[in-house]
Amino acid sequence: MTLRLHSWPTPNGHKLHILLEELGLPYELVPVNIGAGEQFRPEFLAITPNHRIPALEDSEGPDGQPLALFESGAIMIYLCEKTGSPLLPATGAARHLCLQWLMFQMGGVGPMFGQYNHFAAYAPEKIPYAITRYANEVQRLHRVLEKRLDQSAFLAGAEYSIADIATFPWLRNPDRRGIDLDHFPAVKRWHDAIAARPAVQRGVQVLAENQRRGPMTEKERENMFGATQFQAR
Incomplete structure (x- = not known):
């Protein structure tokens, strides 16, 4: 192969x-x-x-x-x-939960974090409305993740999956988005556990x-x- x-x-x-x-x-x-x-x-x-x-x-x-x-x-x-x-469960509820949180990253975390990054860091003109809109959305998405991870070790359940792998790179360097992970303790616990994995570090x-x-x-x-x-x- x-x-x-x-x-x-x-x-x-x-x-x-x-x-x-x-x-x-x-x-x-x-x-x-x-x-x-x-x-x-x-x-x-x-x-x-x-x-x-x-x-x-x-x-x-x-x-x-x-x-x-x-x-x-x-x-x-x-x-x-x-x-x-097993990073994508083959059957059952675990598979559907994994795909749900993968789609949450693809449709929410990635696009919204990307828009914040663009308007806050890269746009030639600083537009307060756009920056505020996407900053609020970044905060909201962190609250969604906090609620989930306060109930579950990983996004799809008890086991690490591609939903976590997809989301983690977007949550690195939170200070770039004005985020203090100490305000989201469950997200911080999850972030630090994933960051410690040797494969993630590589x-x-x-x-x-x-x-x-x-x-x-x-x-x-x-x-x-x-x-x-x-x-x-």
């Missing part, structure tokens, strides 16, 4: 880095520098028309045929089903040397947020 992961050190990239480390699967890493605009290269667009990382190529997909996938949640489900990993170090430091350049801003994104391809 040959897996090629096209990725970059973002929360969505780290989901797959962590999962692959947890599964112990060998893979070829293909860095896609989104600040430099590499997500718009024809060879990457041939894998994912959505020009977003991560994307996965499996030379031995279903029925032995090559398969290319994009969307981090879909890739996580695929890898767990392919390997039979996963967040993947491509860490490429993590952007300092202010965003105008080229990076254009490639990530400007008109370049919206060109027909």
Whole structure:
């Protein structure tokens, strides 16, 4: 089996880095520098028309045929089903709870945290309404997680799962979103337990040397947020 992961050190990239480390699967890493605009290269667009990382190529997909996938949640489900990993329960209520909290991350935590990050840190114009709106939503989502994790060791229940793996990278570095995890003790307990896992520590170090430091350049801003994104391809 040959897996090629096209990725970059973002929360969505780290989901797959962590999962692959947890599964112990060998893979070829293909860095896609989104600040430099590499997500718009024809060879990457041939894998994912959505020009977003991560994307996965499996030379031995279903029925032995090559398969290319994009969307981090879909890739996580695929890898767990392919390997039979208990990180996605195979049947029953535990499976549905896992998928529920995975979708909560995909539809809520990721998009809302991302919008806060954009308007608070990257937007060229500071718009108080937008910053306040998304800051409030970040706080609300933390309260949802706090309520769940006050009742359950992990998001899907008693066992660690891909729902936790998907959510954890977005909750790292909470100070960047004005969050003090001491105000969310159940979330903090969960966060610290996951951060201590060796596979998680390895996963967040993947491509860490490429993590952007300092202010965003105008080229990076254009490639990530400007008109370049919206060109027909």
